[in-house]
Amino acid sequence: MGFLFCSVILFDAVKQEEELSMSKKTMSIAFPRGGIIPAAVLSLKEDKVCSPHEPVKVPIEYGQHLVDDRFAVAVTGKSSDSDEKSETDAAVKKRAEADAAAKKKAEEIDAAEKKVENAKAAVTAAGTDTVALDAAQIDLRAAEAELLLLKA
Structure with a gap:
């Protein structure tokens, strides 16, 4: 039994x-x-x-x-592998966008610094010509203001 x-x-x-x-x-x-x-x-x-x-x-x-x-x-919804992959892809994309934005801003700052240098050279070149000197000083102030805005 x-x-x-x-x-x-x-x-x-x-x-x-x-x-x-x-x-x-x-x-x-x-x-x-x-x-x-x-x-x-x-x-x-x-x-x-x-x-x-x-x-x-x-x-x-x-x-x-x-x-x-x-x-x-x-476990509901997507598997964690696909969630991790999408999070990783999003992080990589966000990082690439941030790098591109930083590179673009650096290029804009370089261009603004060149404008300031050119404006300073124009002020020096104007010498005693008051009309040219006034125009060069206005250009210099505008270039310096643009540079300050970009660096802020």
């Missing part, structure tokens, strides 16, 4: 594992600290070792059991 009882229990356990592995509906879960999913659940040859926060598709009954017992959390 003991043998029959053990056989029935083992048969039920095997039947439950087959039902779990044959389930059509799946859900994504992730283990906060990592975990191991039995091979029978995923219909694999070996147990699946999961790293922390790695999304894994499992049969919904098994996944819900792990979520209810707080061994795992349900």
